[in-house]
Amino acid sequence: MRTEGDTWDIVSSVGATALGVAAARAMETEEPDALVRDDYAALFVTASRHEGMNRLLDDPSVRDGSMLSSGMIGLRTKFYDDHFLAAAADGVRQAVILAAGLDARAYRLPWPAGTVVFELDQPKVLEFKRQVLADNDAVPAADRREIPVDLRDDWPAALLDAGFDPSAPTAWTAEGLLPYLPGAAQNALFERVERLSAPGSRLALDALSSSLDLDKMIDFEDEYMKNSPMSGIDLRGLFYTDDRAEPEAWFAAHGWTATPVTVSELAVRYDRELPKLPEQFEAMFQGSRFVTVANPRTAPSA
Template sequence: MAVVRDDEHRRADAYLRDPYAQLLRTGAAEEQVAYQIGLGAPVGVVVGRGRFGDAAVERGVAAGVRQLVLLGAGSDTRCWRLALPSDLTAYEVDLPGQLAVKESAFKAAGLGPSAPRRRVDADLRGDWAAALAAAGHDAGSPTVWIAEGLFYYLDRGDSIELLSEIGRLSAAGSRVVFDVPHPAFARDPAKSAFLAYMTESGCPWLGFAEHPDVLLPLGAWRLDAYLPPDLVAGRCPWLPPLPQRLADSHRWVWYAHARR
């Protein structure tokens, strides 16, 4: 959510800096975010996973990875705000039409991506892998995959299928970052109104995992996974501790980082 990222950027103690989120901010989005926060929406995860994903991209780039794939890219601004190397190619994948507003906003502001960027109009429920390959993605070279906010809306079978497809396209040295709620989230009375709202809105939360490893093929990846209390305590060695103010809204959401 661009509104959440922009609000965070404006704080003196910001955990995530996103100077471009303001370009994507609208009055309608502000009203929606405010309403969802009132229902107990886990908005802190937007900031937390943003910083987590940024760190994963930076580590991958430092290790020599030169492909970045953003699945369900939506309002993601990483292609502009991260200092990506010029020899890296970034692919943004989303439904046809979903990336047009963002592209128009950046074009109107006279801003270009920091590295070559290719738009892939594809439905993740279809043959998105073919569309990605047609755009130039090389499955024989390592890739950093960012899949933020996707697995909430996929059931267990579809989540496993998506991660299996990512694995098929991932050479040694690849990394994948994703977030998924723990079943305890669904049992939290403080989240019942929000979850009911999502169901009524036609976007029910279907994906819950006791641990992210249940979604990955056995032995195919080396997985690091953290709940917000782990991140607050500084248990992720390559990430600054998550502020408690952000963790409070989403205590039961997994942050996952898997490597090949």
């Protein structure tokens, strides 16, 4: 179970979910019509020495029925890639990846010259990522700056100390983050993003419907995935289900505009056919949405 101030590495607690997402990105990369390419994802899984995740990559026969191989992470990754690329095209040269996990966008996206990418996450997670990338002679395509910090704490000070410029427009992401924060910490995170965002800033995030019965969904997921590499991850023990603001409503109340898109709409956007899922999972995916919120004031393009 989660506790106040708990920490993790890449093979435990919340960190293990980041490893699972990396495994899914690695599998997407292998597809002939891959939505995204992340050649670093498999390197992270291999270096982790996690038996189940490596088996998933090494033996395609064990992927049948795995939610990691359903293509959902491909859709999610493409959504966030496009968020950063659109911001860059609009002249934004500052990016902040909240809960960066094993995100390798600082290395694999074509960032314009002068772009600074800040990555925030637990110290052990960033340390693992840094070592794997260094061992493989990876070179970032932007000015990448690590910020080892717990997002439940006062992280803006660390961000500012790393050279973040609150007067410049920023592209933020909170990918796969919100369920792992207590409601108060989520709302505090929104307040801090809003306070640090200059005109022309935007944030992309994903969220689950507040009406979703997470306990019921997790019960079914435990049964459905009992033979998968994700079976050892107890989402009930990792998610927070306390009261919190709906992201669109919170930002709308602060003068930002919100553009949500469902999983089905995202599949249409990227010309992908959604996989056939067990009925019990349909509510989860239909209750999920990807949201871009933007400061309605605009900044001059570069």
